[in-house]
Amino acid sequence: MQNVALISFADELTQRSGYHGPGASAFVGIVTFAQLGPILFLSPFGGVIADAINRRTLLAVSAALQAAFSLVLAAVAASAAPPWWSIVAVVAAIGIVGSANGPASQAMLPSLVGKLDLPGAVALNSAQMNASRVIGPLLAVTGWLQGPSHAFVFNAITYLFVIAAVLGVRLPAQVAAPSGEGPMERLRGGFDEARRNAVVGRALVIVSVYSLFSLVFIYQMKGFARTDLHLPADRFYVLFGCFGLGAAAGAIAVGTGLALLPRHIVVRWGLATFALALGAYSLMDRPGPAYLLVAVTGFSYFVVITSLSTSVQESVSDAVRGRVMGLWMMAWAGLVPVGSMVAGLVIDRTGHRPVLLAGAAVAAVLAGYSSRLHQ
Secondary structure, three states, rough: OHHHHHHHHHHHHHHOOOOOOOOOHHHHHHHHOOOOOOHHHHHHHHHHHHHOOOOHHHHHHHHHHHHHHHHHHHHHOOOOOOOOHHHHHHHHHHHHHHHHHHHHHHHHHHHHHHOOOOOHHHHHHHHHHHHHHHHHHHOOOHHOOOOOOHHHHHHHHHHHHHHHHHOOOOOOOOOOOOOEEEEEEEEHHHHHHHHHHHHHHHHEEEEEEEEHHOOOHOOOOHHHHHHHHOOOOOHHHHHHHHHHHHHHHHHHHHHHHHHHHHHHHHHHHHHHHHHHHHHHHHHHOOOOHHHHHHHHHHHHHHHHHHHHHHHHHHOOOHHHHHHHHHHHHHHHHHOOHHHHHHHHHHHHHHHHHHHHHHHHHHHHHHHHHHHHHHO
16 A cells, blocks of 8 residues: 555656656656665665574564654655655665565565475465555545555554564574674675575576566556556556456466466466566557556566565575575565666656566566576
């Protein structure tokens, strides 16, 4: 809910009289980078922390801080003419906390279910995350949550449920990293594992390139809906909800019907389907077919991400899991805002279609490279 409200608010702020700042697409890209950019630089360090201290405590503290910053964001957004840099600063603070939260959350997942049920757990985790992409946009446009400020306050309240869930769960003893390692040695341990483990290394290459070039469409969706699909502002939430519904279905498919297929085959066909769907979506000039195409794009997107994440989780030991998942978060969530920010500058000059078509072409190339996952 907060993510989609934030994208919409950033785009709409640039249309207000008296606004002095970057162009619409560029500003959305900057806000995206402020939110997720810290993951690019700090997730490896977050992974070190996740391997060194109690992950439950880390997650609870992170949730409390994110709740506090969400309230600050609500106060800034409530202003009639908030300075654009103030939005960026508060969102960056939320992103910095998220860089510690992400690796710990990913690393704790195998402890909840055990190795046998890990593929299903990763799929379920991805599905519930994307189900929130359906429910969140719908909540964001309900009468009692009209306006981004109200959505940000409501989001802050929901962190209380996160804290209660994390503190209430019982986990087996956490495998400690070697005590003789210094901070930099621990940091290098994640990179060493990625070099040593071919599955981890190749998965990180795929998700890095994919995130940087092909996932631009997610955070530039509001601008594309406004300029190319000519959608009213409230219909953007429906479009984003279709994307989230498709993504949730893709995650569930990986844990059910697609679980019988070799994972590199699933990744290859997921990337190929994504390339076709995104290419067709980028050529749309009316909303009807776009709803279906963005759902197919979301479906194939999370078929790829869930399959790669499962491969990485199954390939590492718990002693280095936090650091490896820090690299995963850096490659996946950390590089998306870099692509969005650079693409925003290009889009303001060329329009959305060339950039989205380029992302589809990159996904098609990655479909060929993904065959190396099983080598």
